[in-house]
Amino acid sequence: MRSDKYSGKRDSSRDTQSYDGWEETQMLFQSRDQEKEAEKKRRQREAAYQEYLALRENTDASRAPEDDVRTYTRKKRANKQQSSVFEEPKPSRREKKEQKKPPAKKKKKKGRSLRRVILIVLLLLIAAAAAGILFVMGLMEKVGTEEIDQANLGINPQVEHDLKNYQNIALLGVDARDMEDYKTCRTDAIIMLSIDKQNKAIRQISVYRDTYLHANKKYGYDKITNVHAYAGTTGTLHSLNENMDLNIREAVIVNWKAVADAIDGLGGIDVEIKKSEIKEMNKYIKDTQKNIGGSKEKIKKAGMQTLNGNQAVTYARIRKDSSEGDYRRNERMKIVVSAAVDKAKKTNPFKLKQIADQVMPQIRTNMDTNSLLKVMFAFLRYDMTDSAGWPFETGSWTSYNGAWVGPPVTLKRNVTELHEKYFGQPGYEPTQTVQDISKEISRRTGLY
Numbered sequence: 001m002r003s004d005k006y007s008g009k010r011d012s013s014r015d016t017q018s019y020d021g022w023e024e025t026q027m028l029f030q031s032r033d034q035e036k037e038a039e040k041k042r043r044q045r046e047a048a049y050q051e052y053l054a055l056r057e058n059t060d061a062s063r064a065p066e067d068d069v070r071t072y073t074r075k076k077r078a079n080k081q082q083s084s085v086f087e088e089p090k091p092s093r094r095e096k097k098e099q100k101k102p103p104a105k106k107k108k109k110k111g112r113s114l115r116r117v118i119l120i121v122l123l124l125l126i127a128a129a130a131a132g133i134l135f136v137m138g139l140m141e142k143v144g145t146e147e148i149d150q151a152n153l154g155i156n157p158q159v160e161h162d163l164k165n166y167q168n169i170a171l172l173g174v175d176a177r178d179m180e181d182y183k184t185c186r187t188d189a190i191i192m193l194s195i196d197k198q199n200k201a202i203r204q205i206s207v208y209r210d211t212y213l214h215a216n217k218k219y220g221y222d223k224i225t226n227v228h229a230y231a232g233t234t235g236t237l238h239s240l241n242e243n244m245d246l247n248i249r250e251a252v253i254v255n256w257k258a259v260a261d262a263i264d265g266l267g268g269i270d271v272e273i274k275k276s277e278i279k280e281m282n283k284y285i286k287d288t289q290k291n292i293g294g295s296k297e298k299i300k301k302a303g304m305q306t307l308n309g310n311q312a313v314t315y316a317r318i319r320k321d322s323s324e325g326d327y328r329r330n331e332r333m334k335i336v337v338s339a340a341v342d343k344a345k346k347t348n349p350f351k352l353k354q355i356a357d358q359v360m361p362q363i364r365t366n367m368d369t370n371s372l373l374k375v376m377f378a379f380l381r382y383d384m385t386d387s388a389g390w391p392f393e394t395g396s397w398t399s400y401n402g403a404w405v406g407p408p409v410t411l412k413r414n415v416t417e418l419h420e421k422y423f424g425q426p427g428y429e430p431t432q433t434v435q436d437i438s439k440e441i442s443r444r445t446g447l448y
Contacts, residue, residue: 141369142360146253149234153249154242156431163247166423167195169367169375170237170251172228173259173333182255182364187228187236188317189333192248194422195378202378203422204337204387206330211391212405212445213243214437221444223405233366244390245415245431250367256317257292258362260309262340264294265355266347268306269339271315275302280318281311288314312336330389338384345380392417395447407445411438 173189174182190207209225216231216238228236237248263269273281282298289296294310307315316336319329344352365372391408399405408414412430415438419428430438442448 142357143372144361144364146233146251146364146366148237148249148251148366150249152234152238154238155247155249156241156245156433159241159245159431160247162425163423165196165198166247167197167250167375168246168248169193169195170240170248171337172233172236172251172253174228174253174255182253183232184229186225188225188256189330190224190236190240191333191337192240192246193375195375195382200382201385202382203385204334205418205422206334206387206389207240207244208330208389208391208394208406210404210406211394212397212399212407212441213239213411214440215239221441223403242433243411243415243437244418245434250371251365252367253364255292255362256288256313258359259316259336259340260288260292260294260313261362262309262355262359263307263312263336264309265351265358266340266343268308269312269336269343270304271307271312271335271339272304273299273302273307273315277315277318278302281314284318285310285314288317312340334387338387341379341384388422390414390418395445397445397447407441407447408438409447411441 169192171189171191171193172187173191174185175188186209188209190209192205192207194203194205196202207224209223211224212221213224214220215222215224215227216235219227219230224236224239227239231238233251233253237251240246241248278299278301285298286296288294288310292310292313295308296310297308299305299311313336316333317329318332347355367375391406391411391414393409393414394406395409397405397407412435415430415434416428419425419430
């Protein structure tokens, strides 16, 4: 008879009892697995070594033995199968991704293409700028030449050194209808354009035409407006430099017709007309039209309005609209110049060319094309700052020939104030030449 162990009955009491040899069994299985893995690796190394020995007996010059061993081992691990050490391994996922990326050469090509585009753009800009400069140079060549004796300009050496950062240019408006007979004409307007190269600013300093100054040794003392009629442009610059301690070497001479033509070409300029100016303007517009041609349209009302060329010229020349006389006249000249410059900055370049073609032949200067270009660019880049009329303080005196003049009171004080205000020279002491002229003017006029 069989025992309970082999009977169909189950002893439930044994279900809750643990098997004491379970951990030893697990360790035994792990030890066997490790031995199998070690044996597998040993066989792989042995196979690789056998392949290596076979390769040494038949060496390929293009491959190193160690390369073949590495290739064989990597291939075995990746494919889990036997293969020849001479076959190239299949690419991994990382290698496939890298193959999909654009090669470095393409990036370099893109970089080179971008650099080429930038280079082409720069070349086009340079070409455009060069074309613009050549265009302007072509216009400048239409300007007439004025000969000035540089050795006879009356510039004091110390003054020239002190004003080295200032380019002072005389803008002279003459009475001539055309530029064929301007050399014997008086200067109806004298404006000094002072270019401050250090502070990038431009100011206008008007010299009143009736100012009583030393002309030259031959003619003595006279109104500054008369000097051009008998001593020309060189004599006018000499007188300005000598009496005001300046360094003017360049001049631009224009007639009123050139001014009127330029303003008409710009489509007029906007100016505020005072009620006291209307009567005098309408009185002389007809005379202006007789001298330079053009329109003789009159002013109908006061206030801000657009003036044509003849109206603007007449506005700049009248002086009997108020008790200020010549001083208000110089102020109006500066208003006309500033308004024309502002309008020109906003005008289409092609329109400016048409204006220049008409106006340039009516201008005379001793400046070369390069100097004119520099001045033109200064007008475009620099600020038009405050303007002034000089002398700051004048008297009234009737000269020996019965003409009314306006002597500076005194010349020395006016020159000192000029340099302190506009040339950055505090405590300025005028040259001995200015002091001597100042004493003589005071002696003649009795104004001290």
